[in-house]
Amino acid sequence: MLRESRLGYPDLGFGVGLRSVHFQHILRESPAVDWFEVISENFLDSQGRPRYVLEQIAERYPIVMHGVSLSIGSTDPLDLAYLHKLKRLAEWTQARWISDHLCWTGVAGRNTHDLLPIPLNEETLAHVVARLRIVQDVLERPFVLENPSSYVTFADSTLSEWEFLTRMAEDADCGLLLDVNNIYVSSINHDFDPREYIDAVPHRRIVQFHLAGHTNCGTHCIDTHDGPVIDPVWELYAHARRQTGPVSTLLEWDAAIPEFSVVHAEVLKARRYLTPTAGPESTESVRPNVPLHAPGALVPQRELPAIAAVTAVDRPLAVSNPVSFLVAAAE
Ligand SMILES: [Fe+2]
Numbered sequence: 001m002l003r004e005s006r007l008g009y010p011d012l013g014f015g016v017g018l019r020s021v022h023f024q025h026i027l028r029e030s031p032a033v034d035w036f037e038v039i040s041e042n043f044l045d046s047q048g049r050p051r052y053v054l055e056q057i058a059e060r061y062p063i064v065m066h067g068v069s070l071s072i073g074s075t076d077p078l079d080l081a082y083l084h085k086l087k088r089l090a091e092w093t094q095a096r097w098i099s100d101h102l103c104w105t106g107v108a109g110r111n112t113h114d115l116l117p118i119p120l121n122e123e124t125l126a127h128v129v130a131r132l133r134i135v136q137d138v139l140e141r142p143f144v145l146e147n148p149s150s151y152v153t154f155a156d157s158t159l160s161e162w163e164f165l166t167r168m169a170e171d172a173d174c175g176l177l178l179d180v181n182n183i184y185v186s187s188i189n190h191d192f193d194p195r196e197y198i199d200a201v202p203h204r205r206i207v208q209f210h211l212a213g214h215t216n217c218g219t220h221c222i223d224t225h226d227g228p229v230i231d232p233v234w235e236l237y238a239h240a241r242r243q244t245g246p247v248s249t250l251l252e253w254d255a256a257i258p259e260f261s262v263v264h265a266e267v268l269k270a271r272r273y274l275t276p277t278a279g280p281e282s283t284e285s286v287r288p289n290v291p292l293h294a295p296g297a298l299v300p301q302r303e304l305p306a307i308a309a310v311t312a313v314d315r316p317l318a319v320s321n322p323v324s325f326l327v328a329a330a331e
Pocket residue numbers: 146179182210252331
């Protein structure tokens with residue numbers, strides 16, 4: 001039932017974003033992490049050691065590919081050469097799915113290496129949906145789009161971000177990667193209720209969560225991925241999981257990265273937020289419910305600690321302080 005409601009996407013459990021600083025540790029220790037998300041661009045054109053490491057890890061763990069260059073919102077033509085590289089890498093790693101962001105990253109062939117926001121209106125919705133259909137036709141496998149964090153809004157926007165995501169996912173028939181930290185960051189920067197956002201998006205299309213830390217600058221928040229997840233974001237995650245049931249959950253940590261055990265322990269905190277009274281969570285297994293693709297490959301099993309009941313705290317999450325300048329975003 002839940003598999004069907006997740007569009008066929010499996011619940012992989014609790015994963016960690018693969019970062020090169022942890023390569024040696026992972027190969028040596030085979031830590032008991034459920035799955036890894038890899039940044040697609042780090043492996044598209046690489047050979048040698050990065051490819052060797054990815055091959056080793058893909059033999060031991062489920063892999064999901066997360067991209068930063070699709071530029072689905074750009075007016076440039078879709079980069080078909082890039083899409084075909086993605087497709088080949090996904091076939092090679094047997095990636096469970098491929099994701100990217102609702103954003104644009106460049107125009108006229110120039111890549112800004114930033115995840116830039118788009119105006120949210122009927123014209124951009126039709127543009128993104130049409131391109132998503134092409135992307136999925138080319139990739140011939142599940143595709144998932146993530147809500148970005150943002151620091152500006154547009155006078156031309158006529159839809160809320162959650163309205164846009166809902167219609168986009170339904171019209172393009174794609175999955176959603178809900179980054180709960182991004183929702184929180186944007187809710188501070190643009191003064192909206194993050195729970196209204198979470199309540200409104202189509203839960204059956206959410207196939208992955210992202211969690212991360214951010215930097216609160218007092219007047220605004222920046223999505224820096226440089227620390228642990230703060231309590232209000234955990235509470236939003238719990239709020240979302242009560243509505244979605246089991247969904248693959250991934251922690252991103254991209255700056256001031258600590259040793260692997262610290263990053264892994266951070267994502268496992270998510271278990272504390274899966275309460276017995278949380279509806280669909282009550283029967284959840286945190287183990288991946290799909291077999292590893294490589295015969296004989298083994299993810300070490302582990303005992304699970306008792307799940308602590310956590311009471312979600314109702315508190316105002318948004319402040320009235322829309323930001324009117326652009327900041328480079330880490331995603
Ligand atoms: Fe994210």
